[in-house]
Amino acid sequence: MSAVMTTSHLASTWDLNGWSRHHLGRVEEALSRWVGQGAPAGLGDAMRYAVLDGGKRLRPLLVLAAYEAALSAQTPVLDASQRSGADEAALRAACAVELIHAYSLVHDDMPCMDNDVLRRGKPTVHVQFGEAQALLAGDALQAFAFELLTPDDERIAAVVQATLCRQLAHAAGSAGMAGGQAIDLASVGLSLTEEQLRQMHRLKTGALLEGSVMMGAACACVPPAARAALQNYGAAVGLAFQVVDDILDVIADSATLGKTAGKDAASDKPTYVSLLGLAPAQEYAGQLLEQAHAALAASGLPDVRALAALADMVVRRSH
Numbered sequence: 001m002s003a004v005m006t007t008s009h010l011a012s013t014w015d016l017n018g019w020s021r022h023h024l025g026r027v028e029e030a031l032s033r034w035v036g037q038g039a040p041a042g043l044g045d046a047m048r049y050a051v052l053d054g055g056k057r058l059r060p061l062l063v064l065a066a067y068e069a070a071l072s073a074q075t076p077v078l079d080a081s082q083r084s085g086a087d088e089a090a091l092r093a094a095c096a097v098e099l100i101h102a103y104s105l106v107h108d109d110m111p112c113m114d115n116d117v118l119r120r121g122k123p124t125v126h127v128q129f130g131e132a133q134a135l136l137a138g139d140a141l142q143a144f145a146f147e148l149l150t151p152d153d154e155r156i157a158a159v160v161q162a163t164l165c166r167q168l169a170h171a172a173g174s175a176g177m178a179g180g181q182a183i184d185l186a187s188v189g190l191s192l193t194e195e196q197l198r199q200m201h202r203l204k205t206g207a208l209l210e211g212s213v214m215m216g217a218a219c220a221c222v223p224p225a226a227r228a229a230l231q232n233y234g235a236a237v238g239l240a241f242q243v244v245d246d247i248l249d250v251i252a253d254s255a256t257l258g259k260t261a262g263k264d265a266a267s268d269k270p271t272y273v274s275l276l277g278l279a280p281a282q283e284y285a286g287q288l289l290e291q292a293h294a295a296l297a298a299s300g301l302p303d304v305r306a307l308a309a310l311a312d313m314v315v316r317r318s319h
Contacts (some may be wrong), residue, residue: 014309026091027064043140049125049129054122055098055102055120060212062212063093063216064216065216066213066215067220068306069299069301072302073302081155088155092148094212097168097212100141100208102141103138103145104138104172104181107138110124110126110134146169164218171207172207175207180200183203187270192270192275201242204242205238207238209238210231210237214230226299232291240288243281244317247272247281247282247285286315292308
């Protein structure tokens with residue numbers, strides 16, 4: 001059995017639901033405890049509305065899965081204090097990437113961007129709270145993400161805090177998510193090549209997913225070869241997520257998606273389905289899944305079960 005087949009088999013036998021329930025409980029409790037507390041003039045309500053009670057939480061799960069994979073190769077084994085600090089750093093990183101994701105959705109849904117009214121099965125933040133409050137809520141969530149990564153906690157080394165901040169800023173900024181959104185807005189009604197579309201998706205969606213993996217790895221030391229393999233995994237999963245999103249925008253309905261279906265076609269946006277066709281886009285998603293499993297097989301990390309199962313979930317999801 002090849003190494004790639006082995007990681008695929010690990011994914012199929014891994015209890016992803018049980019693993020996810022445990023970690024999602026930790027993330028939800030932390031987000032509920034931290035987000036919007038003490039924010040004035042109703043701002044906290046808008047922040048909490050944007051973050052809590054909805055979403056797949058894929059990015060936090062990728063952080064925690066990559067952290068566990070990196071930890072499985074940790075030598076020497078961390079002592080109790082070091083492990084406690086690493087666990088706290090990983091949880092904060094998981095929450096921080098979700099805050100950046102949530103802020104991006106708040107801003108993307110606004111009339112000046114995608115002008116959408118439905119997100120996570122409920123009215124978008126600007127519909128519920130008004131445009132000005134939505135803009136401020138997004139700004140506040142973005143700032144709070146970096147505050148979470150820099151606690152006054154001596155268990156988390158300053159170099160780890162700085163690394164996490166740099167990774168998240170890179171994934172969210174002009175070289176990542178914001179840059180991809182700029183390309184997206186500039187590409188409405190245009191015919192892109194496959195490489196141009198791939199680059200847009202890698203930045204707009206893939207960068208934050210890849211960044212989530214690398215932030216998890218940064219919370220535990222891994223060999224350079226394993227770090228490179230995890231980056232390849234994150235890049236493949238990040239692009240696969242957007243390819244599948246393009247597919248679901250065509251084949252799923254709004255109730256299933258929790259957001260407006262058919263929005264890309266109605267807005268004349270370039271997608272993998274519009275460029276390649278439905279069946280070739282589905283085939284490409286499968287190829288990206290194989291790349292993700294190949295990267296995990298090349299990592300040499302002892303335990304990549306959660307990462308393998310999450311890759312399968314990304315490609316095979318129905319919403």
